[in-house]
Amino acid sequence: DTEVTQTPKHLVMGMTNKKSLKCEQHMGHRAMYWYKQKAKKPPELMFVYSYEKLSINESVPSRFSPECPNSSLLNLHLHALQPEDSALYLCASSLDGGSNQQARTEAFFGQGTRLTVV
Amino acid sequence: SQQGEEDPQALSIQEGENATMNCSYKTSINNLQWYRQNSGRGLVHLILIRSNEREKHSGRLRVTLDTSKKSSSLLITASRAADTASYFCATDRFSSGSARQLTFGSGTQLTVLP
Numbered sequence: 001d002t003e004v005t006q007t008p009k010h011l012v013m014g015m016t017n018k019k020s021l022k023c024e025q026h027m028g029h030r031a032m033y034w035y036k037q038k039a040k041k042p043p044e045l046m047f048v049y050s051y052e053k054l055s056i057n058e059s060v061p062s063r064f065s066p067e068c069p070n071s072s073l074l075n076l077h078l079h080a081l082q083p084e085d086s087a088l089y090l091c092a093s094s095l096d097g098g099s100n101q102q103a104r105t106e107a108f109f110g111q112g113t114r115l116t117v118v
Numbered sequence: 119s120q121q122g123e124e125d126p127q128a129l130s131i132q133e134g135e136n137a138t139m140n141c142s143y144k145t146s147i148n149n150l151q152w153y154r155q156n157s158g159r160g161l162v163h164l165i166l167i168r169s170n171e172r173e174k175h176s177g178r179l180r181v182t183l184d185t186s187k188k189s190s191s192l193l194i195t196a197s198r199a200a201d202t203a204s205y206f207c208a209t210d211r212f213s214s215g216s217a218r219q220l221t222f223g224s225g226t227q228l229t230v231l232p
Contacts, residue, residue: 004160031218042206042222043161056219090160096218105210105218106151109160 006091006110014118015081021113023074023091032074033107034066035090043090049074081117088112122207122223130229137194139226141207142187148210150183150190151220155204164192164205199232 004025013019023032031050035043047066048056054066063085065077074091091110096103122143131137141150149168153161167174167183167190174181180193194201207223 033220042225045219045221048219050218088158092161092220094218094220103148103218105149105220106163106166107153107161107208107220108163109153111160112158114158 004091004093004108004110006089006113008113009111010114010116012116012118013078013081015083017081018077018079020078021076021089021091021115023076023110024072025093025108026072027093027095027108028071029093029095029108030071031094031096031105032068033092033094034074034076035092037088037090037112047076078115081115083117086116088114122209122221124205124207124223124226126226127224128227128229130231131197133197133199133230133232135197137197137201137228137230139192139205139207139228141190141192141223143190143207143209143223144188145209145211147185148212148218150181151208151210152179152181152190152192153206153208153222155206155225157203161206194228197228197230199230201230202228204228 007022034046037043046060049068052068063080067075090112092107094105094107122141124141151166152164155161165176167181178195183190204225204227206225208220
């Protein structure tokens with residue numbers, strides 16, 4: 001199984017809603033990532049989990065809240081979003097995420113959740 | 119923050135021609151990776167080159183890395199219409215201690231005309 005599965009594929013939510021994006025991988029990868037991508041732009045890193053611990057938070061607003069319940073699952077909880085948060089949200093995983101310079105950091109991406117905030 | 123810049127931003131070629139994309143970056147890296155993205159979908163890893171390597175091949179792909187110039191290039195030979203996609207370089211570096219960070223360049227939109 002070399003897949004990263006994201007659900008839902010599409011999500012439309014109001015600014016007062018609470019929703020969650022889910023990501024799952026069964027490749028035994030120990031690093032998982034959330035990226036945000038606007039149209040015609042590169043993915044921007046939001047969060048990195050390494051060995052189930054949050055290791056990077058790229059100054060993301062608190063209305064985005066990540067959670068890593070176990071090594072296979074990654075969630076992104078959304079609350080009180082703004083229309084400018086509409087984007088493609090990508091989850092990725094890699095085998096390693098640690099300090100070994102030879103670590104395997106090739107990322108496997110899910111197909112993304114297309115989020116529209118109305 | 120944006121680590122890499124790519125050029126050209128857009129490239130249009132005929133099927134069978136070669137396509138070359140360039141990437142420049144700013145800080146020291148562990149490795150540099152290239153990814154492909156079809157419109158609105160997830161990214162697919164193409165090739166990784168480590169900081170102590172200068173050139174790497176994989177099928178029709180050839181990647182070079184010049185750490186003194188902080189630049190890399192991706193060459194796709196004998197292009198096909200199915201190669202039409204956005205191509206991103208990504209730099210792998212340490213961030214905040216031992217955490218690894220993969221940061222993407224601005225991307226090149228490649229169109230291969232049949």
